[in-house]
Amino acid sequence: MLVDRAGRRYPLDEPRWRGDDGSPLLVEDLPGITRDDIDTRVRSQWRYAAALPQPYDRPVSLGEGCTPLLPFEVDGVPLSVKPEWFNPTASFKDRGTTVMVSTLAGQGVTEMLEDSSGNGGSSVAAYAAAAGIRATILAPESTSPAKIQQSRVHGAGVELVPGTRQATADEAVRRSAGTFYSSHNWHPFFLQGTKLIAYEIWEDLGFTAPDAVVLPAGAGSLVLGCHVGFGELLRSGAIARRPRLLVAQPARCGPLVTAFAAGAAAVSPGEWSPTVAEGTAIAVPVRDREVLAAVRASGGDMTAVAEPDIAPATFELAHRGLYAEPTSSIVLPAVREFLRRGTLRRGETAVVVLTGSALKAADAVGRLLSEAR
Template identity: 45%
Template structure:
């Protein structure tokens, strides 16, 4: 078994051994990063490899998976001239969260806890439940009241114990973290555990491969806790450091205007959250996070990329979901936020780049519409 890399705290540098069940920095209780800086292989080395995200094995902190469900390698399709969509709702559990969940389940298999605990507004919970079922690991998923009944059904179908918490998403996270502090518990947190980010980064590795060793000018990403955006930033840094891309795309982070703490901090020119953003109803429930723990990292990643934060209204989300459905793509309301931003003209006018099939911007369609149904006024 390959030794596990150590963790470190990006805020104060505290180090945690790689085989530990500690889920946060023991000094500041903040999220951890992984002391892991891989070198991706050249494009020509990928031929003939397994057709899943594990084809990027040299970039992943775990090898030889036993829990894979074939996740990754989702299609890239054109939406308009210059804009393409990556169909990450075509995953085993119907959301992009499978990219990170498989890494967490694989890690848990090595650590052998007595219990796996996760908290989620739905999609991460369904993904963790599925991969724990695949790995025959006992799993409990905490969700807030009001979570989509279809997501609850999916979590329970995979055999996970369901704990519905009275209150909002933050109350749910608090309950799960209390359970995670118990001995022998592995906290499969898509926010605090950096292995999740090393799974989501494969989204960009796939784009790079599918676009012939290039990346678009802009990556437009929905942001609540920022797991897809931070994974994208990891992949871009890896590809650039290896000399496999000569320029970095701008990262555009999209939030629902109803719950937009990061966009507010961005507007204020702040390096961290400013004030308290109250929870508010929004169709984009999956990104309605008032206080994301990795806020500083998210803001820094967008700033260093030359991108920006964008917000979309409830009407824009609703119309974007209908528009995508009319194009044959039925996506849950959270997953259409980026397309809503593009339709609203929030990006610089995208223009096709030289080369057949090369978009100027790519948006992810992160979850299937069947998980939540249509957004209704």
């Protein structure tokens, strides 16, 4: 069953993106799986299909997941890094989209609406094309051209919305009365796909949990996915403790960090500025309460990354062979801050997630390069 913030329950097979009270939906807690439930014949994240709330006879899959886990050091501290651009559309969003679109296709949805600053939109465009579903993507005017182009080549209709990323989300909600709103930030089955990264990290590490996972966050679907996935592994007895979730946002748009530091249960309205980390520039995250609660439940931490630190981080990663978009690169200065605070400690097992490729933010990286000369 699905459940909203008021505790109302809804059937899984009903096409629905929010509760009757207007709040976001979650799938009720599931028992999780153990290593014996993994289908090792499948070379994608669908090897963990037994962890999903319902069966899928014909999932809409493009081979997402099974991204590598690489050794990585920061200032002499050994860590691991998971580059998510090995997913089909070059970002972690494919993990959630494959399950969301598989669910919608099974429910008979033939037309869908998505809002995105880029990676979510191009992911939905690709999987909608694979499913034979017509997709319309709303994106901010400032979205990287490569991401817009990718969505259009997949056959989606793309409309650019003036103003902030939040203005695009607001416009999508207004249009949801006429077209099914398949927002990756709202739809509960998107999180069901994103949670599988926790299962994959667990398998990558020899069926053990890391001490910490370092993540960038905008709306926080990756944070919540890790929270849900590791929570299920804890319930199944496959791990003994949750990893700490250590989360980075850009200082120019860090509502979750501000609320976390204040001890607040939800974000408050604020004035934010444009940031080169465009994928994390979400002023009013839909699941703010759930994200903040997840970080606290894990014993985790959050930090804001100053804008002048983002370009050097992008170049430092690139000089080490990791071509991460600026949205992802904020994890590097965040790692240093968490080490300074002691919320990340030398000798621990920690996984740093790089969410998307700089190939999809070529204009933004080009501007940073010009400014650095």
